[in-house]
Amino acid sequence: MAAPRKYDVVVIGGGIGGYPTAIRLSQRGLKVALVEERYLGGECTNYGCVPSKAIYRLAESFRSLRGFVDQVPQLRWRDVRRWIESVVERLRDGIGYLLDLYGADLYQDKAVVAGDRVRLAKSGVEIEAREVVIATGTDPRPLPGVGFDGQYVVSNRELFYLDEPPGRLLIVGGGVIGVEIAYSFSEIGTEVVVVEALDRILPMYDRDVSRTVARFLRGREVKLFTSTTVTRVERRGREVEVTLSSGDRLSVDRVLVAIGRVPRSREALLGVDGVKLDRHGYIAVGDGCRAAPGIRAVGDVAGPPLLAHKALIEGLVAAESIAQGRDLPRPDPHAIPTAVFTGLEVAIVGYSEEELRRLGVKYRRYRLPIGVISAALIKGGEEGFVKLLVEEGGRRVLGIHIVAPNASEVVSAMLPLYLGMLSLDEASRSPYPHLTVSEAVREAAELVLGEPIHVFVKR
Secondary structure, three states: OOOEEEEEEEEEEEEEEEEEEEEHHHOOOOOEEEEEEOOOOOOOOOHOOHHHHHHHHHHHHHHHHHHHHHOOOOOOHHHHHHHHHHHHHHHHHHHHHHHHOOEEEEEEEOEEEEOOEEEOOOOOOEEEEEEEEEEOOOOOOOOOOOOOOOEEEEEEEEEEEOOOOOOOEEEEOOHHHHHHHHHHHHHHHOOEEEOOOOOOOOOOOOHHHHHHHHHHHHOOOEEEOOOOEEEEEEEEEEEEEEOOOOOOEEEOOEEEEOOOOEEHHHHHHOOOOOOOOOOOEEEEOOOEEEEEEEEEEEEEEEEEEOOOOHHHHHHHHHHHHHHHOOOOOOOHHHHEEEEEOOOOOEEEEEEOOOHHHOOOOOEEEEEEEEHHHHHHHOOOOOOOOOEEEEEOOOOOOOEEEEOOOOHHHHHHHHHHHOOOOOHHHHHHHHHHHHOOOOOHHHHHHHHOOOHOOEEEEOO
């Protein structure tokens, strides 16, 4: 047997958590191996963020035209699919190019941590390293008793690469993936039904957010079933018949299951002492993203929030901790913005009202109707709002909730308010460009200070 190959660090997983880790470690002068079983870029680049936002761009174009043209154009789906594939391939190749430039060795293989070594399943290569960073991500959670067939009952991994878009799509799960796909596909001409087991879509977010997005989606002719489960799924020729707990039976072309994720943790660990998994199978980590001596975990496999930008930052924290020889603090989950791309977008940072009440924190609530912002009105977002939760008796911003066009961008301008890097007074005096939705930052700050220009406040 060949002698093991020696590195300072092995990174397992080449997604948005893994490849930045490898690059940063290489920048710090360490010898790094990155092992990726499937595709560089991971879930985000290949199956999630990138293809879904490509479709979202088209959906937004269609929504802009609707109401102003006699007939909305039909998509040439084969061209759309080729375009998505070309974007994904370009990004994937770019990651490989950067790894090569920085001198990180790439192994296309399946890695298993076995004792003090990393074993590559296909090639049989063994690697010794003083640190291992696990960034293996998650897999889509199947519907119990049904599973995925890759053609009629699908996950996000298959949906964007189908030969043709479904005419009728039933989505199981009203979380982020479910509502994003519901919006985008409804705008390009698909009849969409969303089935959510809990009493509202986006149940993890503020109730004001859930209600507003539900109303918006219904206005796009998306049919929502809440407090409802799927009891039966049957293939009937080229259709799928779905029976709901409500008694409804629906015939659709495809069923998308978006009910959560399963961490890819156990398959990467074999006989490793000290690594603990929580009840969902996520790897428990502390500062420095350390799971055990010599083992770190970053990104989705290390637990919620399952967000690409959280994975990237954790990867950098792990890399700098290794390079500096001291464990740096992990990012505060509440300081990591969430963005939901649903036309009337959602962006959140900080605490919700429910969380603050549960913690016994007293706060004041300020709600700015987004329709007072000219850019939001032009973009069809008059139903939305910006809500700031501010500590009672002070000016510390505890939570920011945005439902508006371009909320995914506006939250970056508002993030400094939550982080304490920008005061409400400073925001109220800042010249945010006109006409942009980001003007809501100044307007919301003025509202908290009691001197809004575009909202009447009775004195």
